[in-house]
Amino acid sequence: MPGFKIDHIQYKKNNLKVEFSADTLEKVEKIIARYPAECRKSALLPVLHIAQEEFGGYLSVDVMDYVAVILGIQYIEVYEVATFYSQFYLEKTGKYVIEVCRTGPCAICGGEKISEYLQKKLKISDGETTSDGLFTLREVECLGACGYAPAMQINTEFYEHLTVDKIDTILDLLTKNTNTEKPEGSRWTDKFF
Amino acid sequence: MDRQILLEHIAVPGIETFDVFRSKGGYNAVAKVLKELSSEDVVAEIKKSGLRGRGGAGFPTGLKWSFIDKKSSKPKYLVCNADESEPGTFKDRYLMEHLPHQLIEGMIVSSYALGVNTAYIYVRGEFKYIIGILNKALRETYSNGFLGNNILGTGYNLDIHVHPGAGAYICGEETALLESLEGKRGNPRIKPPFPASKGLYDSPTVVNNVETLAVVGPIINMGGEKYASIGLGKSSGTKLISACGNINKPGVFEIEMGLPVEEFIYSQKYCGGISNNKKMKAVIPGGSSVPILPANLILKTAKGIPRLLTYESLSEGGFETGTMLGSGGFIVYDEDTCIVRNTWNLTRFYHHESCGQCSPCREGTGWMEKVLHRIETGEGRSHDMDLLVSIASKIEGNTICPLGDAAAWPVASAIRHFRNEFEFHVAHPEIVKIKDHGSIEKYT
Ligand SMILES: Cc1cc2nc3c(=O)[nH]c(=O)nc-3n(C[C@H](O)[C@H](O)[C@H](O)COP(=O)(O)O)c2cc1C
Ligand code: SF4
Ligand code: FES
Numbered sequence: 001m002p003g004f005k006i007d008h009i010q011y012k013k014n015n016l017k018v019e020f021s022a023d024t025l026e027k028v029e030k031i032i033a034r035y036p037a038e039c040r041k042s043a044l045l046p047v048l049h050i051a052q053e054e055f056g057g058y059l060s061v062d063v064m065d066y067v068a069v070i071l072g073i074q075y076i077e078v079y080e081v082a083t084f085y086s087q088f089y090l091e092k093t094g095k096y097v098i099e100v101c102r103t104g105p106c107a108i109c110g111g112e113k114i115s116e117y118l119q120k121k122l123k124i125s126d127g128e129t130t131s132d133g134l135f136t137l138r139e140v141e142c143l144g145a146c147g148y149a150p151a152m153q154i155n156t157e158f159y160e161h162l163t164v165d166k167i168d169t170i171l172d173l174l175t176k177n178t179n180t181e182k183p184e185g186s187r188w189t190d191k192f193f
Numbered sequence: 194m195d196r197q198i199l200l201e202h203i204a205v206p207g208i209e210t211f212d213v214f215r216s217k218g219g220y221n222a223v224a225k226v227l228k229e230l231s232s233e234d235v236v237a238e239i240k241k242s243g244l245r246g247r248g249g250a251g252f253p254t255g256l257k258w259s260f261i262d263k264k265s266s267k268p269k270y271l272v273c274n275a276d277e278s279e280p281g282t283f284k285d286r287y288l289m290e291h292l293p294h295q296l297i298e299g300m301i302v303s304s305y306a307l308g309v310n311t312a313y314i315y316v317r318g319e320f321k322y323i324i325g326i327l328n329k330a331l332r333e334t335y336s337n338g339f340l341g342n343n344i345l346g347t348g349y350n351l352d353i354h355v356h357p358g359a360g361a362y363i364c365g366e367e368t369a370l371l372e373s374l375e376g377k378r379g380n381p382r383i384k385p386p387f388p389a390s391k392g393l394y395d396s397p398t399v400v401n402n403v404e405t406l407a408v409v410g411p412i413i414n415m416g417g418e419k420y421a422s423i424g425l426g427k428s429s430g431t432k433l434i435s436a437c438g439n440i441n442k443p444g445v446f447e448i449e450m451g452l453p454v455e456e457f458i459y460s461q462k463y464c465g466g467i468s469n470n471k472k473m474k475a476v477i478p479g480g481s482s483v484p485i486l487p488a489n490l491i492l493k494t495a496k497g498i499p500r501l502l503t504y505e506s507l508s509e510g511g512f513e514t515g516t517m518l519g520s521g522g523f524i525v526y527d528e529d530t531c532i533v534r535n536t537w538n539l540t541r542f543y544h545h546e547s548c549g550q551c552s553p554c555r556e557g558t559g560w561m562e563k564v565l566h567r568i569e570t571g572e573g574r575s576h577d578m579d580l581l582v583s584i585a586s587k588i589e590g591n592t593i594c595p596l597g598d599a600a601a602w603p604v605a606s607a608i609r610h611f612r613n614e615f616e617f618h619v620a621h622p623e624i625v626k627i628k629d630h631g632s633i634e635k636y637t
Contacts, residue, residue, distance in 0.1 A: 034354040036268075039394055044376035045359050049318070077376075084378040086360035087318045099319075103280045104481060104538050105437045105524055141362065141542050142280040142481075143319055146522070147435055147443035156321035 011061050011090060018066040024054055028070065040071045044081055047071065048088055057097070058089040086140065094129045094136035096174050099153045102139040105146035114150045114162050115139055121171070134175065196423055198411045198431050199404070200447045203291055209326065211333035214294040220339055222410035223301045227347040235306035239409065241417030243429035248274055248365075248402030249480065249520040251504050258399060260389035261307055267396040271304050271312040272374065275403045276358055276365035278317055280481035280542060281522030284433040285403035287445040289316075289323050292407070293330035297353065299409035301339060304351050307399055311352050315370050318359040327355050362546035366594045367400040369548065380548050381594035402520075404433055425451030428503035432521055439473075439527035441465035454478070454500045454507075455492050458525065471527040474632070475610075478507055479519020481539050482599030484606030485532075486516050512606065529631045532614045536607040537565035543600035554597040557588040561604055568615060571622030578608050578615050 020028060028047055035042035047067055048059060055063045064078040071078075082088045089097070100115050119125050122135055129136040145151035148160035159170055197203075207213035214220070226235050240255030261269060273296065277285040289296060296314075304312050316324050331353055334340045342350045356374055358364050364373045368382035371393050392398020408430065412420045421429045428450035437443045440458070442465035448457060457463045458473065467473050476491040477483060493499055495514040500506055507518045526535065544558035561584050564577050585601035592598070608615060617633045618625045624636055 034352075034356075036394065039375065041376035042356075042374060045318070045373065046357055049357060049359065071376075073376075080378055081376065084361065085318070085358070088359055102538075103542050104535055105281055107538050108438055108526065108530060108535065140360070141545055142278060144277045144283045144286050144317065146281050146437040146524070147283050147445065149437060149443070153319055158319075158322065 013061040013065065016060075016062045018055065018060075018062045020051075020054060020070075024050060032071070041073050041077065044071060044073070044078065045085070048078070048082060052088060057093045057095070058091055092129075094134050096134060096154050097136045097138060099138045099140040099143070101141070101143045101145070101149070101151045103142040103146075105142070106149040106151055109149035110162075111150035114152070114164075114167065117164050117167060121167070135171075196431055196449045197447050198420075198423075199288065199292070199295065199408055199433060200445075209291060209293060209330070211294060211330070211337055214292075215337075218414070219294050219410075220298050220301075222413040223298055223305075223339055224345060226302050226305055226413060227345055227349055232306045232308060235302060235413065238413060238417040239306070242412045242420035243417075243424075243427065244405065244408065244412060244420065245428070245504065246402055247404035247408075247432065247521070249279070249482070251518065254401065254405055257389070257401075258303075258307060260387070261399055262390045262397040263308065265390075265397050267394075268311065269307055269309045270393045270396055270398040271300065271307055271309045272367075272370065272393060272398060272400045273300060273312070273314040273403055273406055274365060274367065274370060274400050275314050275316040275320070275323075276362075276370060277320075277403070278362040278365055278546075279520050279522055280539065281437055281477060281524040282435055282480045282520045283437070284435040284445050284521060286320060286323060287435070288403055288407055288433065289320075290326060293326050294334070295407045295410065296327075296403055297330060297334050297340075299406040300353055301344070301351060302409050302413055303399075303401070303406055304353075305349060309399075310350050311354075313374060313393075314353065314355045315364070315374055316355060316357055317364075318357050321357070324355050324357055331355070361548075362542075363548045363594075363596060366596065369594065370400060371398065378548070380550050381596075383593055424449055425501065425503050426505065428505060428518075432502065432518070434502065434521045434523050436464050436523040436525065438523075438525040439468050439471065439530070440525045441468050448502055450501075450503045452502045454502060457502060457523075464523075464525065467525065467527050469527070471529065473525060474528045474530050475526045475532065477516070477522075477524040477526075477603070478502075479517045480522035481524070481542065481603060482595075483517040483519040484512060484515070484602050485536075485610065486514075486606075487610045490514055490610070491516075512602070513609070516606070528634065531569075531631055531633065532607055532611040533565065533569045533618050533625075536604060537562065537569045539603050540565050540600065543596065547596060547600070548594075551592040551597065553588045553591045554600065557584050557597070558600045560584055561600070565604070568618045569625065571618070571624075571626035573615075573619035573622075575619055577619065578612060581605075582608055 031046050032043045059082050068075045068078045126139045143151050150162045151160045202208050202217045236258050244254045245251040361379045363369045364379040366381045369379040373379040388398040424430045431447050431449050435445050446463050459466050473488045477485045494509045504518045508515045540562045544562045547554045547558050549555045585605045588597045589601040
């Protein structure tokens, strides 16, 4: 189960007007068309990914309700999915979500130190966001990059064979918003749908 | 033992594009089956090849295909399992990144064999860049007339779509994957019914691993019999092994089944030996779910016979002294590794990834994590090892899906082979309270 905090958080509906742009809506319609007509719900995961990207990097109650309406399903069907998968965020995140792998193969290849360094450098712990709203740090399970350990992911990009120096470079580039130059060994895509 | 079937053309520049892949004989298998073979012929060829599923369970692929309910009036589906999240496993990602067309070719042939007109590739949500690569490759395949309606003028129609997951290891279990593809939480289904009769949208469905599907094209080209002659006995063909951990050359290697484990670990062609000239302590050869073996037992069976990379040789000795080939996620640990810390780490993984449907798995994984954590941090109690063995045995076999077993086996095997390390932890809290205590061997 994803380690989100359910304890005392009240997820509130603000009745904000949420709407995809015309372009996005067209993209969403194309995705829905990949599944049989009576199975629109199948598009839920891809559409939630798109919604999260379009509406500020997380899924508010208003956004989830909007997605439910688009797919013709109950609100609860969206909530239960959004709370199950670790890549859906229910609270506001930083512009860059750093997901650093903590699982066995990375851990024995220096992953624990990388995670500690990130916490020290950003002055936040697991699950927190920097005060400038730039970075959220999350420890995650195996990213399927164990042979290139230690590994982490920032938004849709993979960074591998991490060292302290490399972290400095990556965070520097992102802070200066010049992340069009990717450090060697990173993998990313601009368009995935 | 140098045979390359899947990765034969990996070094050819541009092999990820349709044109280059085609110039190397890619998609010949599609042309061949659509024009010359019936769907039954294709299934028969795969049966002859002896191909076994590469996702972990090693179930014979031809047999699985023959279970699909052909008489059903519902549409049939093929789903490619590209959820790859088992710690130590990264071969499917490598295949999709470098040879996306090898997978697509295999999916077209397989779909034809199964009477499928719509197929999905379920890719773990973290692999967004892979989704980009696959979609680009699919567009090329469509525009070259190998996908869509009336493929190569034969009247056969097929669409392949990529579907993203969103971060959940359990969605690699095939029925959880189908639930997820239907837009639900990834809760595994109770079986039977099996997907072959009631799968996606209650329709007959086959779920296969990326590597399994990718090798279907080459098998059709060389013939099932030829493929069966490669490898060793019931472990026919080649296998991708993703090697990681404390070795000199981590990466993905295609090996012919039957390669000795020792050669795989120490040869410069493969892992290149243990890094920093250290000694090898232990290996988990098939992804984190299979039992860990100490160095002596991974190199040779209890009877002293060299261990080979085959399904049979790795499981020789059962769970007492053997392990499993699993997904081929080969994790090597050097002499500095703390087995307790590693076991705790992997148990935390299973606890985190349990879907929570069955109490033995949901509660048991959390309980084991807690006990392992207290042993590792110097708070262990003398009967904790027996407690762990007992919890593991109560999870095993008592759950809806094999994640429960997958969580139990690493703990049971670590205690079986490294009990002295656990006992040392309990006896010497002052040492293990030091966070980076590493292997306890240096203190004994
Ligand atoms: C917890 C769990 C996770 C799994 N993860 C994967 C996976 O990531 N990829 C995969 O191909 N099979 C995975 N499997 C195995 C699948 O359930 C299924 O057996 C496999 O996809 C069948 O394909 P194959 O016959 O080609 O091996 C997993 C099984 C379990 C129990
Ligand atoms: S064994 Fe674990 S993961 Fe599998 S269905 Fe039961 S609770 Fe879920
Ligand atoms: S353990 Fe870190 S990517 Fe697999």
